[in-house]
Amino acid sequence: MKYRILHKTAYRYSEPASLSQNELFLHPRETGTQQVMQSRLTIVPEPQYLHQRTDYFGNIAHVFMVQQPHDELAMSTVSMVETSSLTVTPAAAETPPWETVARRLAAHESPAELAANQFVFVSPLVTVSPEAMNYGRISFPPGTPILVGGLDLVRRIFTEFTYDKSATTVDTAVDQVLVDRKGVCQDFAHVAISCLRALGLAARYVSGYLETSPPPGKPRLIGADASHAWISLFVPDTGWVDLDPTNNRIAGESHITVAWGRDYGDVTPVKGVVMGGGVHTLSVTVDVAAQS
Structure with missing residues (x-):
């Protein structure tokens, strides 16, 4: 499938900001099942400094700085990708x-297991607690094939948790989400990763998009029209298998990968600092459309 992705983030300030410095993870990455045909980044006002780099995990990041007074900052990326x-x-x-x-x-x-081993440990936004271990163990009785357990875990999160945009913030801890059983795709991914790591398994956080309009006759997936997140579970002799706890499925052609890391903090789509600006308002627009 071919997709056109538009992601626009805009900040409007109540008074002029003197400086803005940001890091963006908005450029889709090449994978075995995804080809990036083009990706164009536009920043208004034009930054005095703009640098593209590849981070530790192989993601493409853009770092820029606007060093002139501005009362609005708009960042938009238009990308064309083909998934299979x-x-x-x-x-x-x-x-x-x-x-x-x-x-x-x-x-x-093995080299693959050594590379995956770094995703077994706690990370800044994914703690490992007795509560997470106990929740995860329900899906992993002794001798359970790893993918059987992984699929059951995402099924239970999908069934037992409520998708609620107002229930959490980016700072909400995994243990709190486990208690409240509410959140968004980011929270559900963090819960799943915490449970898997508590059992000594390797799981990474994947940031990306879902197709906005589903094919005729198919249900609209939760998390479309926004950045989406899911997990990737390491299965020896196979590699990484992507699982979407928000939609209870193995990620497929309609999942468009942007970046992956230990947790959301590694691949935040837009993050940075601003000097001045007073009070700001934020607007985010995401559209993913299939192309013929």
Whole structure:
């Protein structure tokens, strides 16, 4: 599938800001199932400094600075990508028992397991607590194939948690989401990752988009018209398998990957600092449209 993605973020200030410095993760990344045909970034007012870099995880980031008085800052990215479903997901029941996977990750004897091992540990926004372990263990009885357990975990989050945009902020802790059972895709991804890491499994946070308008006859997915987030679970001898707890499914062609990291903090779409500006208002527009 080919998609055109428009992502626009705009800040309006009550009084002129003298300086704005930001880091953006808005450029989709190349993967085995995704090709980036083009991606164009526009910033108004024009920055005095703009640099593109590749971060530790292989994501493309843009860093810029506006050093002139401005009462509005607008950042928009228009991207064209093509996704495919060429990767074959293994039969869940045929994947290794989760305990075997945890032991292999701890030993990290192969390059793939060594690379995945960094996603076993806690990170700034994903803690590991007894509560997360207890919630995760329900999906992982002894001997459970890892993908069977992973699919059951995202099913339970989808079933037992309520999608509520007003329930959390970017600072809401994983343990609080576990108590309240409410949040958005970012929160559900963090909960799933916390549960998996509590069991010694490797899970990473994926930031991206969903198709805005579903094909005829298919339901509209939760999280469209905004940045979306899901998780990626490491399965030895297969690689990373993307799971979407917000929609209870294996991520497919309609999931467009922008970046991945340990948690949301590694791949925040727009973050930065401003000097002056008074009170600001924020508006975000996302549109993902299939192209013929």
